[in-house]
Amino acid sequence: MKKKMYINGEWVDGEKYSELLSPYNQKKIAEIPIASEAQVNKAIQAAFKHKKTIRNIPAHIRADILLKVSTLLEEKSEEAARILVAENAKPIRAARVEVDRTIQTYRFAAEQAKQLYGETIPMDAAKGAEAKFGFTIREPLGVIAAITPFNFPFNLAAHKLGPAIAAGNTIVLKPASQTPLSAIFIAELFEEAGLPKGVLNVITGSGSLIGDLLVKDSRINMITFTGSLEVGKRIIKLAGLKKVTLELGSNAPVIIDKVKDLDRAVTKCVTGAFAYSGQVCISVQRIYVHTEIYNEFLEKFKHESEKLIVGDPSDDNTDISALINPKELERANEWISEAATNGGTIYSGGSMTSNYLLKPTILINAPENCSLVKEEAFAPIVVVKPFDSIDSAIEEANISQYGLQAGIFTDSMQTALKAVKEIESGGVHVNDVPTFRVDHMPYGGIKNSGTGKEGIKYSTEEMTEIKFVSFTE
Structure with missing residues (x-):
């Protein structure tokens, strides 16, 4: 036509x-x-x-x-x-x-x-x-x-x-x-x-x-x-x-402090990271989790992400489908390999389905200088890392050249206010992921x-x- x-x-x-x-x-x-x-x-x-x-x-x-x-x-x-x-x-x-x-x-x-x-x-x-x-x-x-x-x-x-x-x-x-x-x-x-x-x-x-x-x-x-x-x-x-x-561009970070309702944070992060195959400017790409709940978060995050259905976009059951073109799929796989070759670990996913669709991918121990930490992935890939103090988490959230939106999950008002003040981003969402957007709110970034x-x-x-x-x- x-x-x-x-x-x-x-x-x-x-x-x-x-x-x-x-x-x-x-x-x-x-x-x-x-x-x-x-x-x-x-x-x-x-x-x-x-x-x-x-x-x-x-x-x-x-x-x-x-x-x-x-x-x-x-x-x-x-x-x-x-x-x-x-x-x-x-x-x-x-x-x-x-x-x-x-x-x-x-x-x-x-x-x-x-x-x-x-x-x-x-x-x-x-x-x-x-x-x-x-x-x-x-x-x-x-x-x-x-x-x-x-x-x-x-x-x-x-x-x-x-x-x-x-x-x-x-x-x-x-x-x-x-x-x-x-x-x-x-x-x-x-x-x-x-x-x-x-x-x-x-x-x-x-x-x-x-x-x-x-x-x-x-x-x-x-x-x-x-x-x-x-x-x-x-x-x-x-x-x-x-x-x-x-x-x-963006490389949106989420900080997960010690929270009582960890399941809610997990569910939000799964949606924020993998909705529309991560091809969202404010898709969750980096997650920093307090060491005391890190292992529990990882286990639950993997479990929930593996429930997502990868397949035909016309099917009502499908959660994730193809990246926009084969070149983007090739690039995403190269970035995963780069992180894994330099000390990172593929915790979940990292492979394709029979019809060349990338599965939701979680990496841990990714080096700070790898593309997945520095650049915008625009793919269903997320890097998860533990932190000991909120100061170090904010510092790592700010290492990116980008600053569109960020998120933090915390039960502490003091921590929330500190994050709002110190995170370098055009928007900060407390107890939600940076992927949140409604169409009448101000939306725009700083830095690059x-x-x-x-x-x-x-x-x-x-x-x-x-x-x-x-x-x-």
């Missing part, structure tokens, strides 16, 4: 096409258009031309459009979930959860469209300004270029499209090469919901070509990107004075995990400019 791009309110063919294959069985799903440089330019020009169109639409109408999209998605939720199963091998139960979250995300955006407040400024606080009245208003930036990843193609696109439209911006969306079907599907819903032509443009194809053209183009006012650290660095280098928000905040309210504000106005009596 040949798909089309959405440019200036029209569905257009590509000059060339590429085959989209299922990550699970490598069968052909569709033929995806490869945007030419001229088509990318046309999409940018359409967004640039229609800046005033969306800017001048009243907030309540923008809210109604976003609400209509959420309603349409709800009506077609099973179809959307099946798209995820096909294009990124997300197990169907997890796919349904993502679609449900996406519905909610667009509803948050609809509410936020009517909440863009300015503030009054007490001008008489400064000498010489006693006769002035000042206030601020928020205005849309203009054209937003949104570049989205493969792992949550519906919901992470919603975190960019929803706020952009709520704030009155136009968008050029470039989805990940492996997950274009979800972007095309959501464009169809926006069209049906009555979004004016040219406000949303969806282009597919080569990430290196399209990404560079978007980042360099002077008609683009902001780049919002979720993806790898390497690409994020390139965007910063090329973007010039454009506004940029980046949600990059990126810059800027997502979460509908925060993204919408990022996509506006504050204008100051003063009146003189």
